[in-house]
Amino acid sequence: MATEIRIVEEAKRPLSMQPKKFALWLFIVTVIMIFAALTSAYIVRQADGNWVIFELPNLFLVTTAIILASSGTMHWAYLSVKKDNLESAKIATALTTLLGISFLVGQYMAWGELIKNSIHLVGNPSGSFVYVISGLHGLHIVGGLVFLVIVFVSVYQLKIHSKNLLRIEMCATYWHFLDGLWLYLFVFLLLNR
Numbered sequence: 807m808a809t810e811i812r813i814v815e816e817a818k819r820p821l822s823m824q825p826k827k828f829a830l831w832l833f834i835v836t837v838i839m840i841f842a843a844l845t846s847a848y849i850v851r852q853a854d855g856n857w858v859i860f861e862l863p864n865l866f867l868v869t870t871a872i873i874l875a876s877s878g879t880m881h882w883a884y885l886s887v888k889k890d891n892l893e894s895a896k897i898a899t900a901l902t903t904l905l906g907i908s909f910l911v912g913q914y915m916a917w918g919e920l921i922k923n924s925i926h927l928v929g930n931p932s933g934s935f936v937y938v939i940s941g942l943h944g945l946h947i948v949g950g951l952v953f954l955v956i957v958f959v960s961v962y963q964l965k966i967h968s969k970n971l972l973r974i975e976m977c978a979t980y981w982h983f984l985d986g987l988w989l990y991l992f993v994f995l996l997l998n999r
Contacts, residue, residue: 830976834983837946841987844942845994848935852998858930859999860923863916866940869909870992876905877985883957884978890968892961899958902981906951913944939991943984950984953977 823831851857883898917937920926925933957977960966966974 824972826972827976827979830980834980837983837987840942841939841991844935844939845991848939848994848998851931851935856930858925858932860920860925860932862936862995862999863919865912865916865919866992866995869912869916870988872905872909872912873985873988876902876909877982879905880978880981884971884974887961887966887971887974888968892964892967895961895966895974896958899954899961903951903954903958906947906954906981910944910947910951913940916940936995939995943988943991946984946987950977950981953980 879898879902883895883902886892886895886898917940920933920936925936927934927937954977957966957974960973
């Protein structure tokens, strides 16, 4: 009697991601494409000539430090929720929100410095690019602040905890992305004067 040997392949587990996380990552990819296009256009336009060289506002360095600190407080909030330390999560989320607002105020004040130095939105493209790049990033920060407020309220309502991390994971991902994006943009502007 011959024994029959059958090889059976196990069903492969399909790659999957929580739909809301997938949507967030799609949004992040589109934002990356927008800023890649802007920085590429900056380089191409700079090569055309008629480019005013000016110093970036010193406040950009301050706001960079603020946003990096906010990344630390956001991570603290995430770790606190993971450990069900919701009081600490509330403090960390509130601090992240305050630092985000401070970043926006600093950016606005930096625009004031640009205006004092006769660099305007309308005029030479070198100034226009700085306004558009920092302003568009600021708009995304506003969206991140709205997300932070939603997380803050959810923590107070006990809707976010160690067994329900989706909202804070998504918020942390987006916030860290915005921090990294600003770091890239700031270094890009420093190196391409």
